[in-house]
Amino acid sequence: MTTTISWPSRLPLPTFEGMSVEPQDACLRTEMEAGPARTRRRFTQVPTRIPVRWRFGPVDFATFEAWFRLKLADGTQWFSIGLLGGIGMVAHEARFVGQSSVPYKAVPSRGGVWIVTSIMEIRERPMLDEGALDIILDSDPAALFDSIDAFHDLINSSLPLSW
Numbered sequence: 244m245t246t247t248i249s250w251p252s253r254l255p256l257p258t259f260e261g262m263s264v265e266p267q268d269a270c271l272r273t274e275m276e277a278g279p280a281r282t283r284r285r286f287t288q289v290p291t292r293i294p295v296r297w298r299f300g301p302v303d304f305a306t307f308e309a310w311f312r313l314k315l316a317d318g319t320q321w322f323s324i325g326l327l328g329g330i331g332m333v334a335h336e337a338r339f340v341g342q343s344s345v346p347y348k349a350v351p352s353r354g355g356v357w358i359v360t361s362i363m364e365i366r367e368r369p370m371l372d373e374g375a376l377d378i379i380l381d382s383d384p385a386a387l388f389d390s391i392d393a394f395h396d397l398i399n400s401s402l403p404l405s406w
Contacts, residue, residue, distance in 0.1 A: 250324035251310055254303055257295035257326070265292045291365040292340065293326065296358065304349065304357040311347070315339070318346040321366065329370055336366040 318339040347361035
């Protein structure tokens with residue numbers, strides 16, 4: 244990751260409500276006069292859009308607005324943020340793309356809470372590499388993790404210290 248701007252640690256991360264992972268299509272399809280269509284990969288770095296939602300108190304919303312304007316140059320800069328993905332909560336390189344030329348939407352709610360929604364574009368979603376995928380496909384992941392736990396217990400609990 245080359246991003247130096249980070250999501251402010253004092254602000255909450257997006258809620259799970261309304262969050263989804265929407266990978267963009269990386270294939271180009273060409274219909275043929277006869278026979279099956281041809282498909283090919285257009286690019287290897289497939290952008291993913293993730294609709295997000297926050298619940299901000301007044302100070303957090305003021306912080307978000309200023310951070311968006313001053314640190315992200317009105318949303319034009321990439322930044323690092325922890326998001327839930329297939330391999331758990333990990334840092335993603337993201338930027339705001341919004342919807343209908345609006346970078347985010349903020350709606351006041353009861354109790355001074357602001358509901359902020361947007362769509363973020365993720366440069367490259369962190370996921371299993373090919374080696375990890377091969378291990379999972381060739382074995383029983385539950386048994387593999389049980390074996391790792393048993394090995395950990397053997398080394399750290401059962402074997403005597405030799406020093």
